[in-house]
Amino acid sequence: DAGVTQSPTHLIKTRGQQVTLRCSPKSGHDTVSWYQQALGQGPQFIFQYYEEEERQRGNFPDRFSGHQFPNYSSELNVNALLLGDSALYLCASSWRGGGYGYTFGSGTRLTVV
């Protein structure tokens, strides 16, 4: 059990559609980060949410957006899906930013056709 819950586990979408992925952090954690892991690559940082605000963002277009709720859970939204958005999307939770450790969820496998 990772302690971080992501849903759904798998998703197939059509190019141009929009998708929402969800993450519940580990108990006691208040920060959620999102990563994209393409096949054969290491995870790439998308953004981090703390106190319901985006605190840091990686090199991803504005089509990628997110939200954090008062209960610390988070959503990742991707608009105008491209074939290249097909990847495993990982959520990582941590405490106060996470410089001291992150717990990862099992991810959502997104396939864009």
Place this chain on the structure above:
Amino acid sequence: AQSVSQHNHHVILSEAASLELGCNYSYGGTVNLFWYVQYPGQHLQLLLKYFSGDPLVKGIKGFEAEFIKSKFSFNLRKPSVQWSDTAEYFCAVNAGNSGGSNYKLTFGKGTLLTVNP
């Protein structure tokens, strides 16, 4: 900008062989260093981490890593691997003592370890 380089894409060993996976990072300041493991079909799990102090860090399942600041390296080692160590291993770094300005983890591309029984 931070970057992480893992030297080996795929390592194949027999059980009981010794393991060393290379990891070099590029960053001019203080860093926190991590090794994560991803077993087939499972989530990323933390093997060990270095923040400060003793540069030889011991983790779970008999793994250890040594931080060599002068070489910007954080190599992972295990004296004797088991079939159950078959997995993908990721080295990661984030800026330490950043004053709260850099929280992202930067990962290497990973090393797939296959251990043959």
